[in-house]
Amino acid sequence: MGKIEWAMWANEQSLAAGLIYATGGIVGVAGQFRGWQFAAFGIAAGVFVCLLEYPRSKRRKGTSVERTGQYCFTVCVKAFGPLTRNYYVRAFLHAALCVPGGFMLATVLGCVCLGIASLIYLSAAIHGEHWEPILPRTEQPKSVGNSIKEPPQNPPPRPPPELRRKKVDKLETAVYDNPMSVTINE
Amino acid sequence: MGNWIINHGLSAFILVVWMGINIFLFVYYYLFYDQGPQFEYTRELLGSALPWARAPAAVLNFNCMLILLPVCRNLLSLLRGSFICCGRTMRKQLDKNLTFHKLVAYMIALMTAVHTVAHLLNAEWYTNSFQGQYGPLAGNLSMLDDSSELKTTYLNPVRSNSTTPTLLVFTTIAGLTGVVITLALILMITSSMEVIRRSYYEVFWYTHHLFIIFFAGLVFHGAGRIVRSQQVTDPPHNTSFCEDQPENWGKKPECPIPQFAGGFPQTWMWVIGPMIIYLCERLLRFIRYMQPVSYRKIVIRPSKVLELQLVKPGFKMAVGQYVFLNCPAISQLEWHPFTMTSAPEEDFFSVHIRSVGDWTEDLIKMVENLPEGGQGPKMAVDGPFGTASEDVFDYEVSMLVGAGIGVTPFASILKSIWYKFKDSDPKLRTKRIYFYWLCRETYAFEWFADLLQVLEKEMEERGMRDFLTYKLYLTGWDQSHVNHAMVHFDKDTDIITGLKQKTSYGRPNWDKEFEQVRQENPSSVVGTFLCGPQALAKDLEKKCVKYSDVDPRKTKFYFNKENF
Numbered sequence: 001m002g003k004i005e006w007a008m009w010a011n012e013q014s015l016a017a018g019l020i021y022a023t024g025g026i027v028g029v030a031g032q033f034r035g036w037q038f039a040a041f042g043i044a045a046g047v048f049v050c051l052l053e054y055p056r057s058k059r060r061k062g063t064s065v066e067r068t069g070q071y072c073f074t075v076c077v078k079a080f081g082p083l084t085r086n087y088y089v090r091a092f093l094h095a096a097l098c099v100p101g102g103f104m105l106a107t108v109l110g111c112v113c114l115g116i117a118s119l120i121y122l123s124a125a126i127h128g129e130h131w132e133p134i135l136p137r138t139e140q141p142k143s144v145g146n147s148i149k150e151p152p153q154n155p156p157p158r159p160p161p162e163l164r165r166k167k168v169d170k171l172e173t174a175v176y177d178n179p180m181s182v183t184i185n186e
Numbered sequence: 187m188g189n190w191i192i193n194h195g196l197s198a199f200i201l202v203v204w205m206g207i208n209i210f211l212f213v214y215y216y217l218f219y220d221q222g223p224q225f226e227y228t229r230e231l232l233g234s235a236l237p238w239a240r241a242p243a244a245v246l247n248f249n250c251m252l253i254l255l256p257v258c259r260n261l262l263s264l265l266r267g268s269f270i271c272c273g274r275t276m277r278k279q280l281d282k283n284l285t286f287h288k289l290v291a292y293m294i295a296l297m298t299a300v301h302t303v304a305h306l307l308n309a310e311w312y313t314n315s316f317q318g319q320y321g322p323l324a325g326n327l328s329m330l331d332d333s334s335e336l337k338t339t340y341l342n343p344v345r346s347n348s349t350t351p352t353l354l355v356f357t358t359i360a361g362l363t364g365v366v367i368t369l370a371l372i373l374m375i376t377s378s379m380e381v382i383r384r385s386y387y388e389v390f391w392y393t394h395h396l397f398i399i400f401f402a403g404l405v406f407h408g409a410g411r412i413v414r415s416q417q418v419t420d421p422p423h424n425t426s427f428c429e430d431q432p433e434n435w436g437k438k439p440e441c442p443i444p445q446f447a448g449g450f451p452q453t454w455m456w457v458i459g460p461m462i463i464y465l466c467e468r469l470l471r472f473i474r475y476m477q478p479v480s481y482r483k484i485v486i487r488p489s490k491v492l493e494l495q496l497v498k499p500g501f502k503m504a505v506g507q508y509v510f511l512n513c514p515a516i517s518q519l520e521w522h523p524f525t526m527t528s529a530p531e532e533d534f535f536s537v538h539i540r541s542v543g544d545w546t547e548d549l550i551k552m553v554e555n556l557p558e559g560g561q562g563p564k565m566a567v568d569g570p571f572g573t574a575s576e577d578v579f580d581y582e583v584s585m586l587v588g589a590g591i592g593v594t595p596f597a598s599i600l601k602s603i604w605y606k607f608k609d610s611d612p613k614l615r616t617k618r619i620y621f622y623w624l625c626r627e628t629y630a631f632e633w634f635a636d637l638l639q640v641l642e643k644e645m646e647e648r649g650m651r652d653f654l655t656y657k658l659y660l661t662g663w664d665q666s667h668v669n670h671a672m673v674h675f676d677k678d679t680d681i682i683t684g685l686k687q688k689t690s691y692g693r694p695n696w697d698k699e700f701e702q703v704r705q706e707n708p709s710s711v712v713g714t715f716l717c718g719p720q721a722l723a724k725d726l727e728k729k730c731v732k733y734s735d736v737d738p739r740k741t742k743f744y745f746n747k748e749n750f
Contacts, residue, residue: 008385012382028306062385109372
C-alpha cells in the first residue's frame with residue numbers, strides 16, 4: 001500500500017467515532033445510567049472530535065473532495081496552527097479523549113473506535129503527513145503587459161503559417177520585413 | 187411518467203418489496219416481544235427496550251442473509267444466463283448488484299445502531315433490577331437463579347451485585363461477540379467510503395475482509411440464549427394473579443415458581459445458505475487461480491496503456507465481459523477487474539490495462555523490464571463475469587458511449603461485429619449501431635484507430651456504411667488543435683485518427699444525438715450502453731427517459747451502465 005495517505009482513513013474513522021461517542025453519551029445521559037458523568041463527557045468529546053475532523057485535509061497528490069459546507073470549519077481548524085496541523089498531536093488528543101469512555105458501557109464503543117482512529121493517525125504522522133486546509137483558489141487577475149501600447153508587429157497581409165513563425169531576431173530569413181518601422185517612437 | 191416506469195420500474199418494485207419485508211419483520215417482531223405473554227416478566231425488567239432490541243435483530247437477520255448474495259458474481263452470471271428467457275429488464279437488475287449491496291449495508295448499519303442502543307438500555311436496566319431499584323416484582327424475578335436444587339431458572343442474566351453493565355457485556359457470549367462485530371462493521375464502513383475506495387482500493391479490499399469476523403461473531407451471537415421467555419409450568423403460573431405477590435411464589439397453587447428458558451438461536455439459519463454460496467465462489471476463484479495462463483503477446487501502448495494477450499485452456503467469453511487478474515509477484519491477495527478487449531471469436535483474450543494505481547503501475551514496470559519476447563509474470567485469471575454489454579446484440583439499435591478508457595468493452599463488441607459480419611452470423615439481431623467515443627487526448631486513439639480503420643474499410647467494401655455510425659469527440663482540445671484543423675479542413679481523412687469520419691471537438695450535444703437516432707429509427711427499441719463517468723451516466727439516463735415513448739409505435743430508449 002505504497003501511496004496511501006493514512007490520514008484520509010483516520011479522518012473517516014475519527015468522524016464516525018465522534019458520532020458514536022456522542023450517541024453513546026446521549027443514551028447514557030438520557031437513560032440516567034450509573035456513571036452518566038462519563039456519558040456527558042462522551043457527548044462533549046464526541047461533538048468536539050466531529051467538529052475537528054469535519055474539514056477534510058488537502059491531499060498531497062490528486063484532487064481533494066470537500067465535505068459540504070466545510071469551509072467555515074476549515075477556517076476555525078486552521079486558526080489553531082501547528083496544534084491541528086500536526087498528526088502526532090491529533091493522535092495523542094484522540095487517545096486522551098477516548099480513555100474516559102472506557103469506564104461506562106454506553107461509551108465503550110466510541111472509546112474503542114476513537115482509539116483505533118488515534119492509532120491510524122499515529123501511522124499517518126509517522127509517514128510524515130500533516131493537515132493542509134482546502135482553501136478556495138484566488139484567481140490572479142490577468143495583468144496586461146506594457147506591450148499593449150505598441151502597435152502590432154505583424155500586420156496583414158501575412159504569409160502561410162509554416163513561414164509565419166519567425167522570431168524577431170531572425171529577420172534576415174523572414175519572408176518580408178515591415179515597409180515602415182512600427183515602433184512607437186519614431 | 188411512462189418513460190420512468192420503463193427505465194426504473196422494476197428497480198423501484200424490488201426496492202419496495204425489500205423495504206416492505208423489512209418493515210413487516212420489524213413490526214411483527216416488535217409486537218411479538220411487546221405483547222407476547224411469555225415475555226411479560228422480561229418486560230417487567232426491561233420495559234419496551236426488549237422489543238426495540240429484538241425487532242431490529244430480525245431485520246438484521248434478513249439483511250445479513252441478503253448482503254452476501256449481490257457479490258457472488260458467479261451466481262449472478264448463472265442467473266443472467268438462465269434469465270435469457272425472461273427478457274432484458276430482469277437481467278438489467280443484476281447490473282445494480284453493488285448498489286443493492288450498499289443499500290443493504292446501510293440498513294444493517296442503521297439496525298445495528300438501534301439494536302445496540304436498545305441493548306445498552308437493557309444492560310443498564312438488568313443491572314438496576316438486580317440491585318432492587320425497580321420494586322419487589324423486578325427484584326424477586328432477578329433473584330431467581332439457575333439452580334437444580336431449588337428448581338428455578340434465572341430471568342435476569344445479571345447474577346451478582348458486583349456486575350456492572352460493562353462486565354455483563356464482556357462476560358457474556360452475546361455481549362462480547364456483539365462488541366467485536368459492531369467494531370468490525372464500523373471499520374468496514376469507514377474504509378468503504380467513496381473517497382477511500384477510489385483512492386486506495388487496497389485499504390478497502392483488505393479491511394472489507396473483516397466480514398469474516400462479522401459473520402463468525404454473528405452466528406455465535408445468540409448462542410448464550412440470554413434473552414429468556416417464560417415457559418409453561420405444570421400447574422400453570424397465572425401471571426396476572428401472581429405478579430402482585432411475588433413473595434408467595436411456590437407457596438400458592440396458582441403461583442408455582444415461574445420457569446424461564448432462552449430462545450433457540452436462529453441467526454445461523456438465515457445466513458448459512460449465503461455463507462456457503464460465498465464460500466463456493468471463493469473456492470471457484472482459488473481453483474481458477476491454479477489453472478495455467480500463458481502470454482500470447484505483450485504490447486506497451488502510448489499513454490501508459492498495456493495490452494496483454496493471454497491464453498487459458500478452456501476459457502470461454504462473451505462480448506464485454508470482464509475478468510479478475512491476480513499477479514502473485516506483485517501481490518498474493520489482490521484481484522483486480524479488467525474488461526476484455528478481444529472478441530469471443532478469437533482464440534485468445536486480451537486486456538488493455540491503464541496505469542491508475544499501485545498494482546497497475548507495478549505491472550507495467552515489470553513488463554517494461556522484460557527481455558524481448560519473454561513470457562510475462564505469472565498471472566491468474568478469474569472469470570469471465572458478465573455485465574450489460576452482453577445484451578448489446580439483442581437490441582435492434584444500439585447506442586454505445588465510451589469515455590476514455592471506458593471504450594474497452596466496446597472494443598470487444600466492435601471486434602465481434604467484424605467477425606460476425608465476415609461469417610454472416612444470423613444471430614446478429616442488431617441492425618444499426620451508433621458509437622460515440624469521448625476522449626481527452628489524441629494519444630489514446632492510437633490503439634483503437636487501427637480497429638476502426640479496418641471496420642471502416644470492411645463496411646465500405648460490403649456497401650453497408652449505414653450499419654455502424656461512429657462519432658469521435660476530442661474533449662481536451664486547445665488552440666493548436668483548432669489551428670491545425672483550420673488549415674487541413676479540406677482533407678479527406680481526419681488529421682488525428684486517419685479515419686474518414688471526422689473528429690468533433692468538445693462534448694457531444696446529446697439532445698441532437700438522441701433526436702437523430704429517434705428520427706432515423708422510428709418504432710425501434712434502442713439500447714444505450716455507457717462505460718464512463720457518473721456525471722455522464724446521469725445525463726444519458728435523463729435523455730433516455732426524455733426521449734422514450736411508451737407508445738409501441740415510437741422509439742424506446744433503455745439505459746445500461748457499467749463500471750466497477
